[in-house]
Amino acid sequence: MSTSTAPPGWRRALRRDWQLYSLALLPLLFFLVFRYLPMIGNVIAFRRFEPGGSILGEQWVGLRYVEMFLSDPTFWQVFRNTLWIGGLTLVFCFPIPIVLALLLNEVRTRALKRFVQSVSYLPHFLSIVIVAGITLQMLATDGPVNHVLGWFGQDPVRFIQEPEWFRTIYVGSEIWQTAGWGTILYLTALTTIDDDLYEAARIDGANRWRQIWHVTLPGIRPTMITLLILNIGTFLAVGFEKILLLYNPLTYETGDVISTYLYRTGVESNSFSYAAAIGLFEAVIGLVLITTANLLSRRTVGTSLW
Amino acid sequence: MVSVDRPTRGYRVFQGVNGLILTGVVVVTLYPFLNIVARSFSGERQIRAGEVTLWPKGFNLTTYEIVFQDGTFWRNYGNTVFYTVVSTAIAMVLTTCYAYVLSKKHLKGRGVLVGIAVFTMFFSGGLIPTYVLITSLDLKNTVWALALPNAISVFNLLVMKAFFESLPDELEEAAQIDGLNTYGILFRIVLPLSKAVVATMVLFYSVSFWNSWFGAFLYMDRIELMPVTVYLRNLIAGATGGTAAGAGTEQLTQVAANIQAVTIVLTALPILCVYPFVQRYFVSGVMLGAVKG
Structure with missing residues (x-):
């Protein structure tokens, strides 16, 4: 029945390309089960869920769980922490690769440039567990950081247990891990800038700084905007795994974020519906942020993801 | 890409500073690795005393x-x-x-x-x-x-x-x-x-x-x-x-x-x-x- 009522275009396409469509079946099943089914599974944010029961929950409870987290002081605490950590990450981890790429671009010795690149890409390839392990070792009371502080007569600081240090540690470790790798896209964009533009700028009397300002930066602007939009989109989804590895109950006060909080309430305390409501809130805000950033960028500078 | 213009004094200074910054990047990236490797081969007392930097102390x-x-x-x-x-x-x-x-x-x-x-x-x-x-x-x-x-x-x-x-x-x-x-x-x-x-x-x-x-x-x-x-x-x-x-x-x-x-x-x-x-x-x-x- 479906073939006889389908528009003739589809019938012809199916007859001609059925082998191609057949290759898409397993991947589509993957997307359906492991990507779209969990999206639908978010209905448990509005339904009572029994562990071992239906993954779509048992009965509607309306906005009960949403009201619950909106009146939960811990939720607002982790919400503020998320904004702080997300904001600091954006402020530091977005521009640093740009600066690093511009500096690398000025290096005239190819071998030196390659060496710096190879070294700075390295942390990207390591497991986040190793990165966290190295971070904790560096900050241990007998670690190098406290060793250097000792030269200035400072007593060892218990960085890992001090809430006021958590954000600095997180952002620092994030920079260490991502700054080098983040230069790749900018360095690629920099090689596509036409040399004639620099030539023209020089003839107009532009010195090096003005060349960077008027030629180089506009040349990498589309890349900057694209990455900025992506960064804004993942703003609330701050490095969940790294925080899980770096924080501890002593630093929850500053380190606990939305995703770690919902992990603890959901998986560790079995409040699945409550945690799903928080998770849905986070995902919807993420979608709104990236859509807004994309729209603004398309209206103002003409660059957009879609 | 811009090799034709004469390097000015300011530019040479910039190149020097740039070299220093990038050296700093290399050191900051590599030091933690080297320190961890050194620690892994060092003795307990030397580690606790914070003596281990780039080379194992009290090999163990x-x-x-x-x-x-x-x-x-x-x-x-x-x-x-x-x-x-x-x-x-x-x-x-x-x-x-x-x-x-x-x-x-x-x-x-x-x-x-x-x-x-x-x-x-x-x-x-x-x-x-x-x-x-x-x-x-x-x-x-x-x-x-x-x-x-x-x-x-x-x-x-x-x-x-x-x-x-x-x-x-x-x-x-x-x-x-x-x-x-x-x-x-x-x-x-x-x-x-x-x-x-x-x-x-x-x-x-x-x-x-x-x-x-x-x-x-x-x-x-x-x-x-x-x-x-x-x-x-x-x-x-x-x-x-x-x-x-x-x-x-x-x-x-x-x-x-x-x-x-x-x-x-x-x-x-x-x-x-x-x-x-x-x-x-x-x-x-x-x-x-x-x-x-």
Whole structure:
């Protein structure tokens, strides 16, 4: 029945390309089960869920769980922490690769440039567990950081247990891990800038700084905007795994974020519906942020993801 | 690119400063690694006193010996290899098939098929519904809980699609005239021409599966099923003090001082060994993705 009522275009396409469509079946099943089914599974944010029961929950409870987290002081605490950590990450981890790429671009010795690149890409390839392990070792009371502080007569600081240090540690470790790798896209964009533009700028009397300002930066602007939009989109989804590895109950006060909080309430305390409501809130805000950033960028500078 | 203009004094100063900054970047990136390696070979007293910098002090192999004798450590290492191989194989099959389909511009409904994949980059079901799903599918404590939910990375998919699109249509048309069907064209014509991108994708996937820990942490209940990343995680989280069964007091203090450093070194070693050879594949893969994605 479906073939006889389908528009003739589809019938012809199916007859001609059925082998191609057949290759898409397993991947589509993957997307359906492991990507779209969990999206639908978010209905448990509005339904009572029994562990071992239906993954779509048992009965509607309306906005009960949403009201619950909106009146939960811990939720607002982790919400503020998320904004702080997300904001600091954006402020530091977005521009640093740009600066690093511009500096690398000025290096005239190819071998030196390659060496710096190879070294700075390295942390990207390591497991986040190793990165966290190295971070904790560096900050241990007998670690190098406290060793250097000792030269200035400072007593060892218990960085890992001090809430006021958590954000600095997180952002620092994030920079260490991502700054080098983040230069790749900018360095690629920099090689596509036409040399004639620099030539023209020089003839107009532009010195090096003005060349960077008027030629180089506009040349990498589309890349900057694209990455900025992506960064804004993942703003609330701050490095969940790294925080899980770096924080501890002593630093929850500053380190606990939305995703770690919902992990603890959901998986560790079995409040699945409550945690799903928080998770849905986070995902919807993420979608709104990236859509807004994309729209603004398309209206103002003409660059957009879609 | 700008070699013709005369270097001014200010520019020479800038080059000097630039060199210093980049040297600083190299030092800051490498020092932690070198320090960890030095610690892993150092004696307990020297570590506690903060004497270890770039070179082992009070050379000591006790902790390495203890970790080498630890059955759980090797078992978890073996699990990492097994999980990585299975997950990468599944991911390669699914990603290749879908990327090939998406690369066919004439295909009706192609836009929808692309959209289904790309939308998941911007909106995901989230941790809790996924956890509930994996649990109810009875995938917990199996390799499938790690492999299946990550079988297609949309970024990798788009890189591969871009590569397939760059292949000339004439080759496939000729193969079609020779009587090959779609499957034959994919396996006998397209894939042999795509060795570089296939190698890159295998690397992308295997490094990410090798490095992952959270899936196993979430979906595995027993220590003997964990990958080595979770072994290390339990160590740095203080959930286990490492294994020191049958060790004397002196050994215990030594182990306590640098078991984390030793385990970090042993876990990072395979990646550090292949890194120099695979780095350029990663860079070219990211660039390919950036141009088209």
